[in-house]
Amino acid sequence: PPGAERFIPAGAHSLDDLKRAAPGCRGCELYADATQVVFGRGDANAKIVMVGEQPGDIEDQKGFPFVGPAGHLLRRAVDAAGIDVPDIYLTNAVKHFRFVQRGSRRIHQTPEQPHITACRPWLVSEFALLRPRVVVVLGATAAKALLGPDFRVTRQRGQVLRWPDAAQHPDDFRRAPIEGGKEVPPAKLIATIHPSAVLRADDQDTAFNGLVDDLKVVAATAR
Numbered sequence: 001p002p003g004a005e006r007f008i009p010a011g012a013h014s015l016d017d018l019k020r021a022a023p024g025c026r027g028c029e030l031y032a033d034a035t036q037v038v039f040g041r042g043d044a045n046a047k048i049v050m051v052g053e054q055p056g057d058i059e060d061q062k063g064f065p066f067v068g069p070a071g072h073l074l075r076r077a078v079d080a081a082g083i084d085v086p087d088i089y090l091t092n093a094v095k096h097f098r099f100v101q102r103g104s105r106r107i108h109q110t111p112e113q114p115h116i117t118a119c120r121p122w123l124v125s126e127f128a129l130l131r132p133r134v135v136v137v138l139g140a141t142a143a144k145a146l147l148g149p150d151f152r153v154t155r156q157r158g159q160v161l162r163w164p165d166a167a168q169h170p171d172d173f174r175r176a177p178i179e180g181g182k183e184v185p186p187a188k189l190i191a192t193i194h195p196s197a198v199l200r201a202d203d204q205d206t207a208f209n210g211l212v213d214d215l216k217v218v219a220a221t222a223r
């Protein structure tokens, strides 16, 4: 895919500028079947940016990230970790829903590396405008976007990682295609499991508590 970069307005000065341009993105083929783009949401002064995988079925219909079952679980975990909701901006590594139609059902499909790479300029532009203290990497897809294909969430979760040495492509990872390619300021990165992995776990209580433990590290790091 050609990538999102050329759909991002060079003079974007705000998240609203980005959000207004996002529906026009044709950076990969995923726009074609999805209902709408699902851009990030939250306060422009948020200290913490949480990066999920892609919108789910409900997000695709409503147009906002994390408003389905995974979002509700994430909200409970955020509360349990003592993070204030106004401190968080929520977004996804890929901004259109990838699925296959089976009869009347739409079955989620994990985005592949070309989708992740194509969509990353949006994410980097969000970082450049938000300048967060901490970026929370939720699950393997966000880890592929930000930490490279060799990163293993299960092994390295809950650790405070430096920016941007751990990134796969330091150049395109740091350089937002806005405001003359201004560099994204360093933030700490912390990876953890995706909330939908908690929903799928055999032992949901243990998985939930593990997510909360990692988010407590986020809370302490953002302070």
Ligand code: URA
Pocket (backbone or CB within 6 Å): 052, 053, 054, 055, 056, 059, 064, 065, 066, 067, 068, 070, 071, 092, 196
């Ligand atoms: N899962 C995600 O990764 N992001 C959403 O917005 C919803 C579910």
Ligand code: SF4
Pocket (backbone or CB within 6 Å): 003, 004, 022, 025, 026, 027, 028, 029, 030, 031, 037, 094, 095, 096, 115, 118, 119, 122
């Ligand atoms: Fe553009 Fe990302 Fe949507 Fe692909 S998934 S069309 S790169 S916004």
